[in-house]
Amino acid sequence: MTVSMYQASAPRFARMLRNLSAILAKAQAHVEAKKLDAAALTAYRLYPDMFPLTRQVQIACDQAKGAVARLAGLEPPKHEDAEQSFADLQARIARTLDFIGSVKAAQIDGSEAREIVLKLRSGELRLPGLDYLFSHAYPNFYFHVTTAYNILRHNGVELGKSDYIGTP
Amino acid sequence: MTVSMYQASAPRFARMLRNLSAILAKAQAHVEAKKLDAAALTAYRLYPDMFPLTRQVQIACDQAKGAVARLAGLEPPKHEDAEQSFADLQARIARTLDFIGSVKAAQIDGSEAREIVLKLRSGELRLPGLDYLFSHAYPNFYFHVTTAYNILRHNGVELGKSDYIGTP
Numbered sequence: 001m002t003v004s005m006y007q008a009s010a011p012r013f014a015r016m017l018r019n020l021s022a023i024l025a026k027a028q029a030h031v032e033a034k035k036l037d038a039a040a041l042t043a044y045r046l047y048p049d050m051f052p053l054t055r056q057v058q059i060a061c062d063q064a065k066g067a068v069a070r071l072a073g074l075e076p077p078k079h080e081d082a083e084q085s086f087a088d089l090q091a092r093i094a095r096t097l098d099f100i101g102s103v104k105a106a107q108i109d110g111s112e113a114r115e116i117v118l119k120l121r122s123g124e125l126r127l128p129g130l131d132y133l134f135s136h137a138y139p140n141f142y143f144h145v146t147t148a149y150n151i152l153r154h155n156g157v158e159l160g161k162s163d164y165i166g167t168p
Numbered sequence: 169m170t171v172s173m174y175q176a177s178a179p180r181f182a183r184m185l186r187n188l189s190a191i192l193a194k195a196q197a198h199v200e201a202k203k204l205d206a207a208a209l210t211a212y213r214l215y216p217d218m219f220p221l222t223r224q225v226q227i228a229c230d231q232a233k234g235a236v237a238r239l240a241g242l243e244p245p246k247h248e249d250a251e252q253s254f255a256d257l258q259a260r261i262a263r264t265l266d267f268i269g270s271v272k273a274a275q276i277d278g279s280e281a282r283e284i285v286l287k288l289r290s291g292e293l294r295l296p297g298l299d300y301l302f303s304h305a306y307p308n309f310y311f312h313v314t315t316a317y318n319i320l321r322h323n324g325v326e327l328g329k330s331d332y333i334g335t336p
Contacts, residue, residue: 002170046322142310154214
């Protein structure tokens, strides 16, 4: 027995995006309960040249949909980066989950050696599906989900590790 | 073609631990150049009830060695949590990399359905190797590597995403 590329990708991204959605719902409830300006959280950056919460969520979504699309040999759908509110971010996650749910296991399976071409700011990067998933998409995706969580924790939103990990 | 459990685990953890080691080396160089107290970074927490940098690195190491050991059907080696300095943390990562390097692909391959038993604070968790790796070990591991990075970035250490991702 081995692992299929689908088992290793789409459902794992979807699960973490659902956890991120639940985390953002707790953050919004926190803002409402404390009568805070939501932008104090959505625009917050852990350092001036890091991305704010909105962008962390957008990139987490992009890494997930990009991985699922590219492994399936599809062009990743373009989602404009216009989100500002918590409701906007929830809608972005929902669209991403819809896309992930639309891709069938058979489209992704067998993509271990499929050449993936990434257009990065540093130039074009070509790598096999296996290395793209495990050494690019995964670390990037988790980076942005975790940084979104850290921004909220740093600002006093009551979250725990189980919100991030979810139920196995 | 499919993915082997070894391909999906040991080398991926090792790669990120090497990136974490390089990140910590940059943090130590920053402390020395600015003549700072190293503990201002190693003991820093993003929120009072979050773990400090030292513990983030310890847990990242534990998640990596725990995953590699459990998938291979071995008892994870115990590493005491006594690290305080950057040198201590580098030694902890080096010991973890040594252990990961000592486990052969054949020991991990075929562990997709192997029952993994985790003793968590919340009780015993039993799950197949596949779900343990992708829905427990990976998200936990990346959480702690990213949080270590975020603690350092938040405190002005000059790091970029390429330090985190490394060279594919």
